[in-house]
Every structure is written in structure tokens, then in C-alpha cells.
Amino acid sequence: MTTFGQPKALTLSGTHTRRRGDPMRWAYFAGFLIVTLALMLPVIIIVLTAFKPASEVNAYPPTLLPHQWTLDNFAAIFSQLPFGRLLGNSFAFAGGVTIFALVFDSLAAYALARLDFRGSRVLLIVIVASLMIPFQATLIPIYQLVSQLGWVNTFAGLIAPRAADAFGIFFLRQFFVSLPRDLDNAARIDGASEWRVFRSVVLPNAVPALLTLGIFTFVNNWNDLLWPLVFTTDQNMGTVTSGLTLLTGPGGIIPQGVMMAGALVAVLPLAIMFLLVQRRFIESVASTGLK
Known part of the structure; x- marks a missing residue:
């Protein structure tokens, strides 16, 4: 029972x-x-x-859903601004900074994480300490240097000062430290040079970190407003974020509908890129085989 x-x-x-x-x-x-x-x-x-x-x-009280749907706002951003040129400038600026930052940050991070040389700890402390300096404090000296080089209103002036980033160096350095050193030693025993170890051993295992840093760098520079405003005075050299600030209606009133349409178009490339990179990011994490 x-x-x-x-x-x-x-x-x-x-x-x-x-x-x-x-x-x-x-x-x-x-x-x-x-x-x-x-x-x-x-x-x-x-x-x-x-x-x-x-x-x-502009109606009051405001409504959430539109009673009459229209595409006039999207047509206005292309008629009032060289929006296609601004999108291209944004891609060139954010993409160029991302590519150069990944190259230089990974090289510096590899040296700090995998090579033993005198002063490496002091150099790392200086790089980390530079993160505490406000960006606005260095803006004027950088602009003076860029102006003396004649790089105002050029992609070189937009990209070169951001070709390396202290946060990116520290971020990749911490990831490189976590990789087993047996991989490096095995490659060196086979006669590989330091460049070959970096290119063929370390970088393939650091794809998740590189993709993560690449997404952060691209998005931050795509959405940056102050930097393009300071280093570009020509409207044709501006980016999407700086170009949207030029939208004004009669009497200086900002056309909110046109502004929102421009913001929506500016966000779409980021959303598409994130969806594409996210899948690659998950695949790279699954294929590393490291714990």
C-alpha cells in the first residue's frame, strides 16, 4: 500500500x-x-x-500614432542636406578609426601582454591613467596640432588622432593575458617569429575580443557629435550626427519630424551591422576552444 x-x-x-x-x-x-x-x-x-x-x-496634446502617415520627412533630409554624402563620411570616419584602432591597439596590447621588456608595467600604468583624463581637456591641443598639419576638413584630421585608444589597448591586453602561453611557445619552437606568432596564433584566438572592441569603436565614433563639429567646418565633410544639427525650419524652429527621420536613417546601418556581427561573434566564441 x-x-x-x-x-x-x-x-x-x-x-x-x-x-x-x-x-x-x-x-x-x-x-x-x-x-x-x-x-x-x-x-x-x-x-x-x-x-x-x-x-x-507640433499638435497639442501630442499623439503617439500618426493619423496620416507620410514620407515627406525622409524626402526632406535628402533635399535640405547632402545626406548621402554625410552617410558616406560617417562610414569613412567610423570605419577608418575602427580599422586603425584595431591594428594599433592589438599590436600594443600584444607587446604589453606577451613580451617581457623593461618598463612594460610603467607603460601599462601610464596607459590606464590616461583613461582618467577627460576627452575635452585634450581637444584644444589636438585641434591646434591638426590645424598646424593642415588636416582640418580632411579625413586624416578626423581619423589620425583616434587611430589608437587607451581603453582598446587595455581591453585587448587583458584578453591576450588570458590566452595560454603554450600556444606561443609551441609556435616559437617551430621557428615562428614574433610577427608570425602574433598574426597566426594570437589574433585568430582573439576574434571575439576584436569584434567586441570593433563594435564599440565603430558605434562610439558613428554617434560622436563633438569631434566632427570641431574638426570640420565644411558641410560636405561633416557626418550624419553633425549634419542633423544644421536642420532648421522657419524662424529657427527645428523640424522634429525631419530630425527623427534623419536619426532613424542614421541608426539603421548600426542595427544592420550589429545583427551581422552578432552572428559572427557567437560563432567565433564557439570556435575558440579556450576556457
Whole structure:
């Protein structure tokens, strides 16, 4: 009697547990949905405002959904601004900085992480300490140097001062330190040079870190407003973020609908790039084989 009763009791207990867990599961789902909607609300407002006519954008009380959908705002950003040129400048600026930063940061990080030389710890401390210096404090000296070189309103002036980054060096250095040194030693035993070890051993195993740093660098420079405003005075050399600041309507009123349309178009390349790189990032993490 007792033997047959125990499994029945366990089954009933499991059923009651699942029934008690269902309300909590729905509560967690509802909370997650509310938080997600709250975080996405600014994006939803940008998207919907981009499709509103000016009369609805300036109407009071404001409405969330447009009563009349229009594409005039998207046409206005290309008629009022050289928006195609600004997009190309943004790609050249952010992409150029990302490529150069990954090259120079990885070289410096490899030297600090895998090579033993006098003063390496002091150099690392100086690099980390430079992170505490506000960016605005170095803006004027950098501009004076760029101006003396004649690089104002050029891609060289936009890209060169950001070709290396202290955070990127420190970030990659910490990742390189975590890689087993047996990989380096095995390659050196086979006669590989330091450049071959760096290129064929360390970098292939550092793809996740390089992709992560590349995403951060590209997004930060794509969204940067102050740097392009300072180093470019020609409208044709501006970026998307600096170009949107030039949008003004009659009487100096900012056309919010046109501004939101421009912001939406500017965000789309970032979203597409992130979706593409995210898949590659997951694949690279799974293929490293390192713990």
C-alpha cells in the first residue's frame, strides 16, 4: 500500500508545483514585457514621429500614432542636406578609426601582454591613467596640432588622432593575458617569429575580443557629435550626427519630424551591422576552444 502510494504522492506534488509556478511564470513574463516596452519607448516615438506630418508633430496634446502617415520627412533630409554624402563620411570616419584602432591597439596590447621588456608595467600604468583624463581637456591641443598639419576638413584630421585608444589597448591586453602561453611557445619552437606568432596564433584566438572592441569603436565614433563639429567646418565633410544639427525650419524652429527621420536613417546601418556581427561573434566564441 505504502509502496504504491508514494509515486502517486510525488506526481500530485509535481502537478501542484507546476500549477503554482504558472502564475509566477506569467508574472515574470509580464514584468519583462513592461520593462522592454519602457526601454523601447524612445525608439518607438522616433519611428512614429518620423512618419508624422509637421501638423501632427507640433499638435497639442501630442499623439503617439500618426493619423496620416507620410514620407515627406525622409524626402526632406535628402533635399535640405547632402545626406548621402554625410552617410558616406560617417562610414569613412567610423570605419577608418575602427580599422586603425584595431591594428594599433592589438599590436600594443600584444607587446604589453606577451613580451617581457623593461618598463612594460610603467607603460601599462601610464596607459590606464590616461583613461582618467577627460576627452575635452585634450581637444584644444589636438585641434591646434591638426590645424598646424593642415588636416582640418580632411579625413586624416578626423581619423589620425583616434587611430589608437587607451581603453582598446587595455581591453585587448587583458584578453591576450588570458590566452595560454603554450600556444606561443609551441609556435616559437617551430621557428615562428614574433610577427608570425602574433598574426597566426594570437589574433585568430582573439576574434571575439576584436569584434567586441570593433563594435564599440565603430558605434562610439558613428554617434560622436563633438569631434566632427570641431574638426570640420565644411558641410560636405561633416557626418550624419553633425549634419542633423544644421536642420532648421522657419524662424529657427527645428523640424522634429525631419530630425527623427534623419536619426532613424542614421541608426539603421548600426542595427544592420550589429545583427551581422552578432552572428559572427557567437560563432567565433564557439570556435575558440579556450576556457
